[in-house]
Amino acid sequence: MPSPFRLRATALTTTALLLSALATGCGDDGGTDEDLTAQKLSWKDCPAPSQAEGGGSAPSPLPDGQRWQCATMKAPLDWNHPKGDTIGIALIRAEASGDPSRRIGSLVFNFGGPGGSGVSTLPAFGTDYDTLRTRYDLVSFDPRGVGRSAGVKCENDQQLDAYFQQDSTPDDAAERTGLLDNTKEFNAACDKNSEKVLPHVRTTDAARDMDLMRQVLGDTKLHYFGISYGTELGGVYAHLFPKNVGRAVFDAVVDPTQTSEQGALGQARGFQLALDNYAEDCTSKIEDCPVGDTPQDVKDRIAKLLKDLDAKPLPGILPRQLTQSAAITGIAQALYSKDFWEFLTEGLEQAYDGDGRILLLLSDSMNGRSENGEYSNIAAAGVAINCSDDKPRYSPGYVEGRLPEFRAASPLFGDFLAWSMVGCTDWAVPGAADHPDVSAPGAPPILVVGNTGDPATPYEGARKMVDALGDGVGVELTYKGQGHGAYGSKDKCVQTAVDGYLLDGKVPASGTICA
Incomplete structure (x- = not known):
């Protein structure tokens, strides 16, 4: 595997x-089918996660009483034929908690994998993003092939x-x-x-789903928080839709050159x-x-x-x-x-x-x-x-x-x-490329956070991502710590930098180190 x-x-x-x-496509800034971009999401209280999403109980309300809401977005099965068959993309959100006049929009999360269910993961960590929820709706999703989004079965x-x-x-x-x-x-x-679904679960397909999601959510720009594989997905999105990138954070960074x-x-x-x-x-x-x-x-x-x-x-x-x-x-x-x-x-x-x-x-x-x-x-x-x-x-x-x-x-x-x-070796669908293309000329600054002790996405990948995004796009922040990811470590320096960027647009100096 x-x-x-x-x-x-x-x-x-x-x-x-x-x-x-027990112990006890560069510059492709549109072109989706008009009917799909105009669809209205029907948000309802979330059910218990499906077994494909990991099972368990329905998500509990947040401490302030805000309830998690779920909806399904229609997306083309085959983005090369956007008016053909559709699949459902499962979404979850918690609406912004602060002054509505200061709401920025939606902040879309992908927590990695590939294969991880955002619908089951976001509620598990929702309180970690309380500060960000003051100005954003927190949104995540099951990418195509995952969980309730035409989940792959083997x-x-x-x-x-x-x-x-x-x-x-x-x-x-x-x-x-x-x-x-x-x-x-x-x-x-x-x-x-x-x-039916195997030929259509590439990261480029998921990136196109995210741009459709941006439009359906009513956002002019995609504000994004990608973790682990989510950084690769974010980089591919930035390559395909550089003009649609809003404020984006890549944490626990995949090396896109490998x-x-x-x-x-x-x-x-x-x-x-x-x-x-x-x-x-x-x-x-x-x-x-x-x-x-x-x-x-x-x-x-x-x-x-x-x-x-x-x-x-x-x-x-x-x-x-x-x-x-x-x-x-x-x-x-x-x-x-x-x-x-x-x-x-x-x-x-x-x-x-x-x-x-x-x-x-x-x-x-x-x-x-x-x-x-x-x-x-x-x-x-x-x-x-x-x-x-x-x-x-x-x-x-x-x-x-x-x-x-x-x-x-x-x-x-x-x-x-x-x-x-x-x-x-024996996979039925040919692979797309040796490595993803994340070059994003024309995109705004993207905050790229590397952790020196990260086992799964080694620290060197952050610098490679910054270089691959291109001049003036990637902004590198280093966290000298242990574990997979930096923001979730609760390090005050990291969280202050990330929150300041996402909430107020304050871009840290590239090369900032949090020790």
Whole structure:
């Protein structure tokens, strides 16, 4: 599966609850079908998220009593034939809380993935954006192929249980054949169950949906907050519609110049850095680190655990076991946020005692599996979007030749991320390009926020995004911290800069550093 380590905003929240319970086109500025731009949205109280969106309860009102409202926007299935079949794009909003005369418009969020449901994620973090809501309606959506927006369907829950427990780091010919066969079966199921929508879930399609959304919401400009993959989507939008860009923030920035192989290698380095930082943090505390005496000892013990799991999985959440691949995924999930390092410590302690439940719960969170055994479509949608976007197709022989460099980048994550490159090999739809085009001459300033300790979107991607956007467009802000993303860290310097830009149009000096 390509890019297996994706942003899991709602998943992180869900994991916290589960673990607590357990422990206790440049210049294209228009041209949509007139009937679709004139459509009126019917906003109603939001229902409970669908299983494809992650399930759970209907979103609770915000502390001031404001209720979340949901609607469905019609968009062309095929943007090359805008007057043909349509699909529904699920939207959610919380209306602005401040003086109506000072309302700027809508602020549209994409929280990443690709494959993440904005309809289920925005309410989980809505209070984090209270300051921004004073002048904006907060809006998010399920991008096409995701959740309730013509969601991609691949394998069923039972098949996915087996798929995510497979050996994703093959050591011999038989294991390699097993991985390739399972990947081929997964991709064939996507084609069989979602044949109509698969050719139309590229990031360029989602960007065109956002411009239609801008018009339907009644905004002259698109004001936007993109996180992780949402920065790539925002960059593609800026390329296609530079004159329609309003105030835009890119946080946890995807490097738009990389191929999928380079992205996987960058993630290997990023997650290794996060693991190094975790090990250093744990062993530098006054009390003894329960998972190692020194940073190297922590990493050596984890490596031994993974080697042992490759030979003999641990009991997990019956009837499932904690396999080597599930443990790698669970560790990666915990590295997304420093707030979750304590769960990684608990999970490792538990695993060393022969119990794999916490690490398996973390892995479930990464893969979109709920406590009742049902999966969201985040994995299916992520594969569909990535494989439609990314042109390269990598052979097993090519991956084997690249293993030494991946292992040098990360002894722990290297093999897993290298083998993820075969995920698109048998995909039914050809990929669009080697990497996205985000050049946006004529666009206004876009605030690009990079985090030096980000595991999933390494810090270097922010500078690459600034350069690719073009002169006078990208404005770089650096946060010296840990975790995936900067604004959500609650760092006062970052939030002051972002809020000042979005609310008052104050563009920070490019190169500003928040330490």
